[in-house]
Amino acid sequence: xxxxxxxxxxxxxxxxxxxxxxxxxxxxxxxxxxxxxxxxxxxxxxxxxxxxxxxxxxxxxxxxxxxxxxxxxxxxxxxxxxxxxxxxxxxxxxxxxxxxxxxxxxxxxxxxxxxxxxxxxxxxxxxxxxxxxxxxxxxxxxxxxxxxxxxxxxxxxxxxxxxxxxxxxxxxxxxxxxxxxxxxxxxxxxxxxxxxxxxxxxxxxxxxxxxxxxxxxxxxxxxxxxxxxxxxxxxxxxxxxxxxxxxxxxxxxxxxxxxxxxxxxxxxxxxxxxxxxxxxxxxxxxxxxxxxxxxxxxxxxxxxxxxxxxxxxxxxxxxxxxxxxxxxxxxxxxxxxxxxxxxxxxx
Numbered sequence: 624x625x626x627x628x629x630x631x632x633x634x635x636x637x638x639x640x641x642x643x644x645x646x647x648x649x650x651x652x653x654x655x656x657x658x659x660x661x662x663x664x665x666x667x668x669x670x671x672x673x674x675x676x677x678x679x680x681x682x683x684x685x686x687x688x689x690x691x692x693x694x695x696x697x698x699x700x701x702x703x704x705x706x707x708x709x710x711x712x713x714x715x716x717x718x719x720x721x722x723x724x725x726x727x728x729x730x731x732x733x734x735x736x737x738x739x740x741x742x743x744x745x746x747x748x749x750x751x752x753x754x755x756x757x758x759x760x761x762x763x764x765x766x767x768x769x770x771x772x773x774x775x776x777x778x779x780x781x782x783x784x785x786x787x788x789x790x791x792x793x794x795x796x797x798x799x800x801x802x803x804x805x806x807x808x809x810x811x812x813x814x815x816x817x818x819x820x821x822x823x824x825x826x827x828x829x830x831x832x833x834x835x836x837x838x839x840x841x842x843x844x845x846x847x848x849x850x851x852x853x854x855x856x857x858x859x860x861x862x863x864x865x866x867x868x869x870x871x872x873x874x875x876x877x878x879x880x881x882x883x884x885x886x887x888x889x890x891x892x893x894x895x896x897x898x899x900x901x902x903x904x905x906x907x908x909x910x911x912x913x914x915x916x917x918x919x920x921x922x923x924x925x926x927x928x929x930x931x932x933x934x935x936x937x938x939x940x941x942x943x944x945x946x947x948x949x950x951x952x953x954x955x956x957x958x959x960x961x962x963x964x965x966x967x968x969x970x
Contacts, residue, residue: 735775740835752804752907753900756843756904757844757856757901758844761849763842765918766917767839775829780828781869786865788865789862797902804900816880816882818878823836825871825874858902869889
C-alpha cells in the first residue's frame with residue numbers, strides 16, 4: 624500500500640500535465656489573458672514577488688479575478704481603476720484624456736507693453752523744452768501721441784484712453800534773456816478732470832495690436848466750461864500725458880469726465896520725454912522753428928521764403944507796415960478831390 628501511494632504522488636511529466644493542479648493553473652492563465660485584453664499590461668512574472676510564479680502562488684494577489692463573486696462590489700472598470708492607480712494614474716486622469724486641448728489662459732495685464740512712436744522727435748523737443756498751445760476753441764498737439772501696443776489678449780476687449788496730469792503744483796514763466804523756464808509761484812486751482820477715450824474703443828486686443836494707436840484728434844483748451852470733450856489745462860503749467868489700457872470688465876466707471884479707474888484690469892503708461900508746458904503763444908523761438916520745420920500742417924510757413932524760416936518771412940512782410948494816423952472822413956475825401964482838380968486846371 625505504501626509503494627502504491629508513493630507512485631501516485633510521483634507522477635511523470637506527461638501525467639502531471641493532466642493533473643488537477645495543472646488544469647487550475649491553465650484556467651488562471653486564461654483569466655489573466657482576459658484581463659490583459661481589457662487594457663491591463665500584466666504578466667505572470669510581474670505578479671510574483673520573486674519574478675517567477677510558483678505552482679502554489681496566487682497569480683493575482685492585488686486583482687479580483689472573480690468580479691461576479693460576493694467579494695466583488697463594482698464593475699470591471701472600477702476595479703481596474705482602483706487597483707492599478709499607481710500604473711495608470713488617478714481615475715480623473717483616465718476619464719479626462721479625451722476631453723481635447725484646453726484653451727490657453729487669458730493674457731496677463733503685466734505682459735502689456737506700450738512703445739512711443741516718433742520718440743526721437745519727442746526727445747528733440749524735450750531737450751529744448753516742449754511747449755503746447757492751448758486756446759478757447761481747442762488746439763491739437765504737435766507732436767501727437769502715437770503708440771504701439773503689444774502683449775494684449777487677442778480675444779479680449781479693451782478700451783484705450785489718454786489723460787494729461789500736472790507734473791507738479793507749480794506755475795512757470797519764461798525768462799527770455801536766459802531762455803529758461805523758471806518757477807513763478809504755486810499752481811492754479813485744479814481743473815475738471817477729462818479723459819480722452821480713443822474713438823476706436825471698444826476693440827479686441829488683436830485689432831489694437833495690428834495698428835498704431837494715434838491720439839492726433841485730441842485737443843487742448845483753457846476753457847473750463849468746455850463741452851466739446853477737449854482736455855482742459857491751465858496755461859504756464861507743466862503736464863504729463865498718460866496712456867491707459869483698460870480691460871472691458873473694468874470699464875464700468877470709465878467716463879470722459881471722471882478720473883481713470885484703478886484696478887487689476889487697468890494699466891497706465893507714461894513717457895518722460897512727452898512732458899510739456901502749456902502756453903497761449905510760443906515763448907522759445909527754437910520751439911517755433913522746430914514745429915514749423917516738422918509739422919506737416921505748417922507747409923505754408925516753410926514756403927513763404929526760400930532761405931528764411933516761415934516766421935521770419937512773416938515778420939519781414941509786416942516790418943514796414945504802419946497803421947494810418949487817423950481815418951478819412953467824407954469831408955477829407957471831398958477836399959482831396961477839389962485839390963486834385965485845381966492842380967489839373969493849373970497845369
